[in-house]
Amino acid sequence: KNEVEQSPQNLTAQEGEFITINCSYSVGISALHWLQQHPGGGIVSLFMLSSGKKKHGRLIATINIQEKHSSLHITASHPRDSAVYICAGNEFGGFYFGTGTSLTVIP
């Protein structure tokens, strides 16, 4: 069974700070997903990665397949970035979700 660990569990940042959320997984995966869950519960898919790096606006996601590790970076954080960020590994047999990182960005 794949274990997906995220750190930190909770993160508070000042507006404008650079933020990093980390994710590690125990077994090889075919893809890793970063999701954003808003306070109302809705989930938005941010990235799906199988190698390298992806960028979308102020968000950057990287993955190191050899180290079984991925990071999500947020540049110039803003209060509207406040949400729970979830990483999930996709492998044959299912999806394995981390417990999420709760981010609060203070103005």
Next chain:
Amino acid sequence: EPEVTQTPSHQVTQMGQEVILRCVPISNHLYFYWYRQILGQKVEFLVSFYNNEISEKSEIFDDQFSVERPDGSNFTLKIRSTKLEDSAMYFCASSDSGNYGYTFGSGTRLTVV
């Protein structure tokens, strides 16, 4: 922007009753998924569906659960004989290739009383 639509947004049902949660995936997507999130816990994968059959399912997805694509647009999750512990937010998602971006619905909050 295309959306995945889930109905109802909230359903309350009595223990032992059957419920059907409905999802309308994005029209050109081929892969469909159900997930659930019990309050305060992490998201859990239930099942994926492709080409009119289940492609993967988790240990949670036992005989109590079934999925169906009754027509060209809907994708349903049926829970038979609901239990209190089935209370959760159920999310549907769809994908065009299974390996690229997913789109999630806004969820159905199921409360079993």
